[in-house]
Amino acid sequence: MDIENIIFKHELPIQLRFNDVDTFGHVNNSIYFSFYDLAKTDYFSSVLPEGMNWKETALVIANINADFISPIFFNENIVVKTTTTHIGNKSIKLTQLAVNIITNEIKCVCQTVMVGFNLKTQESAEIPQSWKDAIMAYEAESNIS
Amino acid sequence: MDIENIIFKHELPIQLRFNDVDTFGHVNNSIYFSFYDLAKTDYFSSVLPEGMNWKETALVIANINADFISPIFFNENIVVKTTTTHIGNKSIKLTQLAVNIITNEIKCVCQTVMVGFNLKTQESAEIPQSWKDAIMAYEAESNIS
Amino acid sequence: MDIENIIFKHELPIQLRFNDVDTFGHVNNSIYFSFYDLAKTDYFSSVLPEGMNWKETALVIANINADFISPIFFNENIVVKTTTTHIGNKSIKLTQLAVNIITNEIKCVCQTVMVGFNLKTQESAEIPQSWKDAIMAYEAESNIS
Amino acid sequence: MDIENIIFKHELPIQLRFNDVDTFGHVNNSIYFSFYDLAKTDYFSSVLPEGMNWKETALVIANINADFISPIFFNENIVVKTTTTHIGNKSIKLTQLAVNIITNEIKCVCQTVMVGFNLKTQESAEIPQSWKDAIMAYEAESNIS
Numbered sequence: 001m002d003i004e005n006i007i008f009k010h011e012l013p014i015q016l017r018f019n020d021v022d023t024f025g026h027v028n029n030s031i032y033f034s035f036y037d038l039a040k041t042d043y044f045s046s047v048l049p050e051g052m053n054w055k056e057t058a059l060v061i062a063n064i065n066a067d068f069i070s071p072i073f074f075n076e077n078i079v080v081k082t083t084t085t086h087i088g089n090k091s092i093k094l095t096q097l098a099v100n101i102i103t104n105e106i107k108c109v110c111q112t113v114m115v116g117f118n119l120k121t122q123e124s125a126e127i128p129q130s131w132k133d134a135i136m137a138y139e140a141e142s143n144i145s
Numbered sequence: 146m147d148i149e150n151i152i153f154k155h156e157l158p159i160q161l162r163f164n165d166v167d168t169f170g171h172v173n174n175s176i177y178f179s180f181y182d183l184a185k186t187d188y189f190s191s192v193l194p195e196g197m198n199w200k201e202t203a204l205v206i207a208n209i210n211a212d213f214i215s216p217i218f219f220n221e222n223i224v225v226k227t228t229t230t231h232i233g234n235k236s237i238k239l240t241q242l243a244v245n246i247i248t249n250e251i252k253c254v255c256q257t258v259m260v261g262f263n264l265k266t267q268e269s270a271e272i273p274q275s276w277k278d279a280i281m282a283y284e285a286e287s288n289i290s
Numbered sequence: 291m292d293i294e295n296i297i298f299k300h301e302l303p304i305q306l307r308f309n310d311v312d313t314f315g316h317v318n319n320s321i322y323f324s325f326y327d328l329a330k331t332d333y334f335s336s337v338l339p340e341g342m343n344w345k346e347t348a349l350v351i352a353n354i355n356a357d358f359i360s361p362i363f364f365n366e367n368i369v370v371k372t373t374t375t376h377i378g379n380k381s382i383k384l385t386q387l388a389v390n391i392i393t394n395e396i397k398c399v400c401q402t403v404m405v406g407f408n409l410k411t412q413e414s415a416e417i418p419q420s421w422k423d424a425i426m427a428y429e430a431e432s433n434i435s
Numbered sequence: 436m437d438i439e440n441i442i443f444k445h446e447l448p449i450q451l452r453f454n455d456v457d458t459f460g461h462v463n464n465s466i467y468f469s470f471y472d473l474a475k476t477d478y479f480s481s482v483l484p485e486g487m488n489w490k491e492t493a494l495v496i497a498n499i500n501a502d503f504i505s506p507i508f509f510n511e512n513i514v515v516k517t518t519t520t521h522i523g524n525k526s527i528k529l530t531q532l533a534v535n536i537i538t539n540e541i542k543c544v545c546q547t548v549m550v551g552f553n554l555k556t557q558e559s560a561e562i563p564q565s566w567k568d569a570i571m572a573y574e575a576e577s578n579i580s
Contacts, residue, residue: 028182029182030176030177030182037175061213062212063211064209064211065211068205068206
């Protein structure tokens with residue numbers, strides 16, 4: 001799917017920290033993933049307001065694939081946009097953008113595959129139907145395949 | 146290329162920090178990329194002992210693709226193994242593993258595409274031939290395609 | 291000076307990150323100092339909107355003294371309050387509080403002594419009079435001794 | 436007590452990370468505290484090899500007081516030296532140095548007061564006698580007051 005055509009309902013402004021920036025004046029690439037992490041947490045709080053029942057099934061990260069398009073500087077206003085672009089039996093895929101909210105420049109595109117994990121049996125698990133329904137309900141204008 | 150068949154000459158033991166670990170007792174996924182970053186820096190110091198001439202051409206990260214295979218806990222002995230698996234005109238690809246050095250369990254596989262970047266013209270640039278030669282010389286038993 | 295009597299004009303809400311929190315569910319103590327750092331940067335931007343002339347004189351941290359009163363949890367709304375409590379010839383002292391903005395609970399009190407530093411001579415330097423004036427003007431209801 | 440006269444039995448070499456360093460090329464001051472944290476964890480593992488019984492009593496940080504003497508650069512070899520300089524009924528004080536192991540230059544001196552905390556009653560608690568004994572035994576040439 002072309003990124004231009006994806007609809008992002010969820011946005012989280014990111015507060016940059018002084019030591020996010022490396023000696024080149026750029027936000028270090030490893031820091032981006034703490035932004036995506038924070039946005040993921042906030043996204044799932046919005047999608048499932050009563051919370052996930054992490055006692056039984058958890059979502060764990062299986063794959064992260066990120067395209068770094070242009071550097072982020074300390075004085076930029078960055079938001080992370082998050083949506084779900086695929087729901088499978090045992091996995092979901094999130095697509096996230098780091099965007100300068102003033103210029104609309106896309107700084108980085110990140111796709112994350114998360115898989116269901118049963119904390120009792122310590123084995124992979126199906127995504128609960130209630131989660132699928134909640135995601136589909138939240139992402140009304142769906143990007144989901 | 147199958148990871149099992151890749152030869153890693155460069156290894157860097159990683160010192161875990163107390164706050165690398167999240168509430169689940171796992172090293173947070175964003176922290177892995179600071180390990181890979183550190184190993185990259187050390188790798189290029191080994192490959193090019195006299196240093197890269199960053200004044201003219203820099204290497205910037207274009208893509209990171211990481212498979213998270215199993216979690217890292219605070220008390221584990223982790224090394225990052227780094228090699229070059231592709232050299233192109235304007236890019237190189239590094240393959241890195243995070244491995245428990247006691248059990249040899251592969252925790253995470255990461256591929257990073259880095260592209261040449263001319264700091265004066267602020268445009269993409271060819272990888273200097275001297276760098277290609279140095280990488281080929283270092284990686285004597287070559288994984289490089 | 292009693293903390294209760296200090297007036298804080300400058301407040302910065304802090305966005306907690308998922309991996310600020312350690313295995314005990316508390317924000318790790320080292321992370322507090324990145325909050326204070328960020329608030330310091332923002333404070334000086336407010337006090338000296340046209341910027342400090344860091345080319346000549348810089349402010350470097352000489353001492354940090356922090357009282358940890360109660361832990362910060364991930365779901366708390368934290369602001370850092372910053373003020374100047376002392377201006378000397380070659381140093382200034384900042385007092386900063388980390389506060390839960392909902393309950394007004396003071397989580398941590400931090401005092402930081404910063405000293406002037408001449409970047410050319412690499413020696414300690416007097417605080418420029420223009421900075422002192424700007425701080426005094428900003429902190430109209432002064433806590434400054 | 437004069438720092439020159441303190442005997443440090445426990446030393447931990449620190450692996451600097453690429454993004455420990457800020458735009459000035461210095462290790463950011465907030466990062467020092469993750470070094471001290473790591474060294475503390477290692478120190479208590481050495482002092483109490485069978486582990487603290489954190490189920491009952493924990494040690495929590497009450498105060499941190501750090502003197503920043505000179506900056507740390509990325510290519511320096513840093514060790515953190517840790518010792519106990521005071522044992523009270525309900526608290527202990529650690530003194531820690533960050534030192535360039537090549538030049539013996541002291542970069543930073545940090546004193547941390549940790550207090551006993553009963554996790555069941557959520558109140559301050561006496562330091563267990565077994566911990567005091569273990570610290571006294573470890574610090575044979577005692578700095579402890």
